[in-house]
Amino acid sequence: MAAEIAHNVHVALGERAYDILIGDRLLDHAGSILAERFPGRRYGIITDNMVAEAQLPRLLASLDAAGLSHSEIILPAGESTKSFAHLETAVEGILAARLERGDLVIALGGGVIGDLAGFAASIARRGMDFIQMPTSLLAQVDSSVGGKTGINSPHGKNLIGAFHQPRLVLADLSTLDTLSPRQFAAGYAEVVKYGLIDDEEFFFWLEEHQAEIFAGGPARGEAIARCCRHKARVVIEDEKELGVRALLNLGHTFGHALEKDTGYSDRLLHGEGVAIGMVLAHGFSARLGLAPSQDTGRISAHLKKAGLPTILADIPGALGSTETLMAAIAQDKKVARGALTFILTRGIGQAFIEKNVDGAAVSAFLDEMRGSA
Amino acid sequence: MAAEIAHNVHVALGERAYDILIGDRLLDHAGSILAERFPGRRYGIITDNMVAEAQLPRLLASLDAAGLSHSEIILPAGESTKSFAHLETAVEGILAARLERGDLVIALGGGVIGDLAGFAASIARRGMDFIQMPTSLLAQVDSSVGGKTGINSPHGKNLIGAFHQPRLVLADLSTLDTLSPRQFAAGYAEVVKYGLIDDEEFFFWLEEHQAEIFAGGPARGEAIARCCRHKARVVIEDEKELGVRALLNLGHTFGHALEKDTGYSDRLLHGEGVAIGMVLAHGFSARLGLAPSQDTGRISAHLKKAGLPTILADIPGALGSTETLMAAIAQDKKVARGALTFILTRGIGQAFIEKNVDGAAVSAFLDEMRGSA
The missing domain is CATH 1.20.1090.10 (Dehydroquinate synthase-like - alpha domain)
Incomplete structure (x- = not known):
């Protein structure tokens, strides 16, 4: 079945340009979309325990169906995950999975996961490509777009981070049905x-x-x-x-x-x-x-x-x-x-x-x- | 007294271009060089306890003489300092000193301090300017030039970091006399x-x-x-x-x-x-x-x-x-x-x-x- 992409917003940033694909049940089509756009890559999925339960099985099934290699790093849900300690877990997880510079990190979750995983991708091996798969409304309309990534400091929010644009944003509207x-x-x-x-x-x-x-x-x-x-x-x-x-x-x-x-x-x-x-x-x-x-x-x-x-x-x-x-x-x-x-x-x-x-x-x-x- | 700049190597990287100044006792002239090149900035110096003893007093005296505001973050000497824990200390130290995006981080030390402080500058407030003041031969000929910054992982050396070019490199030849x-x-x-x-x-x-x-x-x-x-x-x-x-x-x-x-x-x-x-x-x-x-x-x-x-x-x-x-x-x-x-x-x-x-x-x-x- 073909993906139902209702909207495609192009972010024209020269060599850092990317698409934002918006549509229903896109996670079920992620495998074929990725296989076509990024042939031959391996994937490291960073998500939280709540999203892992609600959405991860669909994404994994779709990647498996497309024959894509993947590994998963699951962090606790919540704003306090945007810390140095969890950043370290995410980065070391990427390295432990032996992902290379040409491979892709996937941020599957809300704003916290998107910010943290994007930042982790930006510093692992001095910069790896990553894909945003935002599952909250906030992440779909704001944090997954534009390349601001980071964590919080005791001195304030988002004071530590990097500008690192994703290579693709996949916004699956059906994920919003599971939000409170x-x-x-x-x-x-x-x-x-x-x-x-x-x-x-x-x-x-x-x-x-x-x-x-x-x-x-x-x-x-x-x-x-x-x-x-x-x-x-x-x-x-x-x-x-x-x-x-x-x-x-x-x-x-x-x-x-x-x-x-x-x-x-x-x-x-x-x-x-x-x-x-x-x-x-x-x-x-x-x-x-x-x-x-x-x-x-x-x-x-x-x-x-x-x-x-x-x-x-x-x-x-x-x-x-x-x-x-x-x-x-x-x-x-x-x-x-x-x-x-x-x-x-x-x-x-x-x-x-x-x-x-x-x-x-x-x-x-x-x-x-x-x-x- | 005017600075004795024996060599000036220009790194022509467009908007990220910078000079490498090489000469005797440049640390004693750092204040006037910085005041002229970066008017109105404040400085956060990151160094290690060994270099702090051998070189920091000269730099501080020079900054004070030029009326420049500064604060210091002193880390333990040694390769094991290139860790997540010390990165956190460095970044939080920059934030605690209330340095802003327009201010400057100074990396005073060898390769370990240059790599760590440059990386800290690259992620504090999503990117601050920094200056390399390499005090070891290795740092003067290699690590202080070119913008590779980072820390080590249990999975290998320099696997975590960023490309972040310094705004200036000040290589004081007299610091080499204190090396073993x-x-x-x-x-x-x-x-x-x-x-x-x-x-x-x-x-x-x-x-x-x-x-x-x-x-x-x-x-x-x-x-x-x-x-x-x-x-x-x-x-x-x-x-x-x-x-x-x-x-x-x-x-x-x-x-x-x-x-x-x-x-x-x-x-x-x-x-x-x-x-x-x-x-x-x-x-x-x-x-x-x-x-x-x-x-x-x-x-x-x-x-x-x-x-x-x-x-x-x-x-x-x-x-x-x-x-x-x-x-x-x-x-x-x-x-x-x-x-x-x-x-x-x-x-x-x-x-x-x-x-x-x-x-x-x-x-x-x-x-x-x-x-x-």
Whole structure:
């Protein structure tokens, strides 16, 4: 049977160019797709124990049917896997499997696995090719595309890593059916982000199609393809995030600080932190007189309808002090030569990079947002 | 006082181009050189406890005199520092010092520190600039130039790392005066290597100037500059080692296997392994009828005069079995798709890459070399 590729988004990065294939049950066709595109390679699959149970058998059956040689490295699920210790396990696993420079690493899983496996591939034998097979909505629309790989540090998220583009992204829509509603919603926050950055029309389209996207209709694949096209365009323009790519961090500076404060735990998923962060970024922009405050309300309503948290008080348990949050914001890697850099906005679809944000104003705004809890 | 730069070798790698400055007491001038070339940066110095004692005070005094801000990360000396654990210490140290993307990491030390600090810089904040300040002969003529960085794996040497070019190399000749004769000789093996690869005239020049190089006369700086020019030329032609750069591995496949077998210990320094490896590569080429056997003798005599080991029996203690050595050779990263790749030679200055070396012939040759011990 032929693969049902509903969308093919090309990332035109010269000699690092690759395709993002989006479609139903692509994992069942992975073997034939890989055999055709990368003849004669061997494969090392990195995944986590949850995804190994839900998706790995399909991928292995497909590789076996195509006669492809493979080995597996299974790590624990969860954000805490993005550590030095698990990076070492992944890299040593690649070496123990005797994969060579011409062979391929497969990242099968969500954002954590994609970031970790991509980073492991980038440093094993000083750089091996790898393929992203994202199984979460967040990974399909964001982390699997664009080549940012890495792990977390006690000093902050994603502070250690490499720019390493995949050779192919295979997004199987059927994997999303196994996500919990909470995980799906968390990924949806990143979908909304693309509309908020510079595509007002996409945000309005999401307002109309939200139910269909959550139910799994054709709008789901369409939304994912639109996000990938958006991200591909940005990555082509600014691969190493020296400029415009920073817009993709909308909501992330606040979000990362909240994630750090909650210990990268189940209390707050990454996408949930981004949801609150985007509302905060809009609210702070409104406070500065840059954006209409009704936009903040409209965004907040849309995210809430998706089941996402939108205010600090939605986070279970006590948060650290404003000083602690500000310290986390200052250590976030989107700091340039001491000045606070934030993604601010003039309204829905009008985000911009502001490199001289007054820390005291952010701190006062956060204080107020805590008080309003 | 102005810096006494005796040689400036430019590595023309486009936007990754950099200079190698070679001269006496350059560490004492580092502050003014850096202030002029990289205004407004902060510095994180990574070094080891031995070099910290011998060289760090000079560098710090020079940075202080130029008003440059700096912090220091001091690791234990020795090959075992090229591990995941010390990589983590180095990276977290960079982050703890709050160095930003625009700041600079300085690798002050020999090959171990250069490889480790360069790798740490390449992954901290997904890539920071760094400067090599090599303090050993081996680092000055080889490891500090060309952007290969990394750590060792239980599966083999340098199997984990990145290609990350320095922004500047500062080779202070006076640091070589503090090396032990054994360490200096080990570095000298890499000097000889450049002649053996494709520069017969340089090898003959070394035979004439060996005493002056060991005594510290002007021929020492001249030899280092010639090695750097050679390496720069190769790196410009083949930065990622897809082809001709592999010639620089002459003697290294045997050498790495011996280093692994002796536990990367004081029993065999890297350059000592390379010395024996180069003699073995010439001997094996002669055995295959490719090279004149008198070349092997001439090379061996030159290395011996430098105080280097040249045969397996020169290694103190018992070696592993030939099978163990062959397994290490097969796992060495210079393996392409299963076939054994070796740097062989047709004589002094005539090395070439052979991708289809018969493992059984290598094994038989090693057996014989052990027997002749």
